[in-house]
Amino acid sequence: MxxxxxxxxxxxxxxxxxxxxRAELYEHSLxxxxxxxxxxxxxxxxxxxxGAAKGRxxxxxxxxxxxxxxxxxxxxxxxxxxKLDGADLRDLDLPHAALGWIHxxxxxxxxxxxxxxxxxxxxxxxxx
Numbered sequence: 850m851x852x853x854x855x856x857x858x859x860x861x862x863x864x865x866x867x868x869x870x871r872a873e874l875y876e877h878s879l880x881x882x883x884x885x886x887x888x889x890x891x892x893x894x895x896x897x898x899x900g901a902a903k904g905r906x907x908x909x910x911x912x913x914x915x916x917x918x919x920x921x922x923x924x925x926x927x928x929x930x931x932k933l934d935g936a937d938l939r940d941l942d943l944p945h946a947a948l949g950w951i952h953x954x955x956x957x958x959x960x961x962x963x964x965x966x967x968x969x970x971x972x973x974x975x976x977x
Contacts, residue, residue: 860902863894864909874915874930887915887931900940900962907933907943907953917952919970926950926970 867890873883891910895903910916910931917929929952938953941961948963950970958976 856898856902859894860898860905863890863906866890867909867913871913874913880930884915884931888933891931891933892936896937900942900960903938903941904943904946907938907941907951908946911946911948911951917950917972919950928952 867887870883870887873879874887876883887910891906895906898906907916910933911918914927915929915931916933918927919925920927927950933953934955936953936956938956938961939959941958941963943966944962945965946963947967948971949967950972951968952972953976954972955975956973958973
């Protein structure tokens with residue numbers, strides 16, 4: 850139970866820190882630095898999480914527009930701000946999610962559950 854509480858606190862702490870960095874992630878001069886920090890934090894945290902918590906992280910980053918998206922105004926896909934290349938997303942549980950144009954290249958996706966999810970334009974290249 851203590852480890853479950855610790856994982857939940859780590860997850861919430863990560864999400865709070867990312868939300869606090871949101872302006873920096875969209876400010877051109879600070880983007881690379883902030884994106885590198887988000888990537889490092891995510892890659893360190895993900896292996897310790899269960900599939901549902903990994904799904905929460907991926908959905909959170911995607912909904913912030915950090916993992917790629919489609920810009921309805923320009924009618925073009927936007928590249929990811931944060932690349933999770935090489936991330937441990939084994940057992941990822943993300944059913945019934947709208948994930949168009951998500952970028953999860955070279956991620957470990959063994960036993961990932963995307964049942965009922967929309968993945969149009971998604972880039973899952975070289976992922977296991």
